Amino acid sequence: MRDADPIEQLRRKLLRQGLPAAYVSRTARELSEHRQDLMVEAEENGLSGEAAERSVAERMGSFDELAARLSRTMRRSNWRGRHPVLTFCLLPIFTFLCGFLLVAWIGGAIGELAGWWKPKSTLGPDGLATVTTGVHVLRWGLFTAIPFWFCWLARNSFCGYKWGLATCLVFSLHGLVHSMSFTVPGDGRKGSLFWGYSTNLDWLGMMVPLLVFALFLIISRQTNASETRQEEIKA
Amino acid sequence: MRLTYLEPKGIHASVKRTNPNFLNGVPEMLVLELLSRQEMYGYELVRAILERTKEKLTFGEGCIYPLLHWLEETRLVSSRRQEVEGRSRNYYQITPRGKKRLEELESEWKEVVAGVSLVMGGQHA
Numbered sequence: 343m344r345d346a347d348p349i350e351q352l353r354r355k356l357l358r359q360g361l362p363a364a365y366v367s368r369t370a371r372e373l374s375e376h377r378q379d380l381m382v383e384a385e386e387n388g389l390s391g392e393a394a395e396r397s398v399a400e401r402m403g404s405f406d407e408l409a410a411r412l413s414r415t416m417r418r419s420n421w422r423g424r425h426p427v428l429t430f431c432l433l434p435i436f437t438f439l440c441g442f443l444l445v446a447w448i449g450g451a452i453g454e455l456a457g458w459w460k461p462k463s464t465l466g467p468d469g470l471a472t473v474t475t476g477v478h479v480l481r482w483g484l485f486t487a488i489p490f491w492f493c494w495l496a497r498n499s500f501c502g503y504k505w506g507l508a509t510c511l512v513f514s515l516h517g518l519v520h521s522m523s524f525t526v527p528g529d530g531r532k533g534s535l536f537w538g539y540s541t542n543l544d545w546l547g548m549m550v551p552l553l554v555f556a557l558f559l560i561i562s563r564q565t566n567a568s569e570t571r572q573e574e575i576k577a
Numbered sequence: 578m579r580l581t582y583l584e585p586k587g588i589h590a591s592v593k594r595t596n597p598n599f600l601n602g603v604p605e606m607l608v609l610e611l612l613s614r615q616e617m618y619g620y621e622l623v624r625a626i627l628e629r630t631k632e633k634l635t636f637g638e639g640c641i642y643p644l645l646h647w648l649e650e651t652r653l654v655s656s657r658r659q660e661v662e663g664r665s666r667n668y669y670q671i672t673p674r675g676k677k678r679l680e681e682l683e684s685e686w687k688e689v690v691a692g693v694s695l696v697m698g699g700q701h702a
Binding site: 408 | 619636651666
């Protein structure tokens with residue numbers, strides 16, 4: 343059944359847009375209290391029933407426009423919200439590049455000093471297998487963690503699901519063309535890491551950020567429910 | 578003047594088409610000024626604006642909240658939940674940063690008023 347209460351509709355609309363549930367509940371509560379005060383004022387002025395409700399509705403203004411204004415105003419209250427394309431489309435890729443290069447560079451330097459990458463590596467076969475796994479875990483870890491983190495940032499900076507999805511789509515395209523291979527030292531050659539972009543499409547790399555977004559939606563809903571409960575207790 | 582909405586960076590609606598910057602910062606200044614006198618909750622603030630402007634400024638009352646939340650998010654005001662006469666409400670108070678911002682806005686506003694008065698031959702000063 344459709345709920346006719348405009349404040350409840352506004353609450354659902356803001357939650358659907360991906361605003362933090364604690365903020366949405368608090369706003370709905372304030373609006374509801376404001377409406378109650380207007381109702382008391384209308385009754386004191388001799389209005390009752392439908393006439394009072396009409397007067398209150400008129401004074402509160404349009405809830406659709408209010409919902410749009412709330413999300414726009416809150417989004418603009420922070421740097422990320424004022425520069426969403428930079429934050430949610432370019433910065434995640436930059437973070438991935440910097441994060442991967444930094445860790446790979448540190449790992450490479452340590453390995454170089456320890457002689458891991460020499461044709462006759464100081465690491466045994468088990469050690470090299472661990473390093474290989476570590477490199478792949480790093481890549482996939484960043485592929486998962488960065489989109490999730492930016493989705494969370496989008497939610498908490500009032501930018502909503504839209505910009506979280508934008509991050510995941512950009513990351514998905516990036517994953518499609520991103521390629522990495524790691525060869526262990528042996529047979530008279532040094533170990534090497536190839537890292538860059540190629541036309542050999544990586545479908546898994548494309549799917550992972552999209553799955554991360556789906557996971558984020560599920561977790562976000564659970565968080566919304568828990569934040570709403572906490573706000574109700576606080577109220 | 579009928580204002581459809583109060584906005585943190587200006588009052589839009591009827592003035593929007595002609596000069597969107599004309600009343601920039603006015604709602605922010607009004608709210609900060611009222612909160613600098615005493616802490617208030619949303620409904621109280623709207624009543625205060627209507628009374629002190631003799632209802633020359635009217636707007637959809639729900640729209641005080643985007644402005645208040647924006648001010649809170651930018652740390653110009655803070656809020657606390659308080660129970661008064663059996664009803665729990667969100668009271669807003671100005672912060673030191675908000676007071677500084679209010680001073681800036683007042684000084685800008687005085688300049689605008691002085692400039693306009695000069696053009697209008699002092700008749701509205």
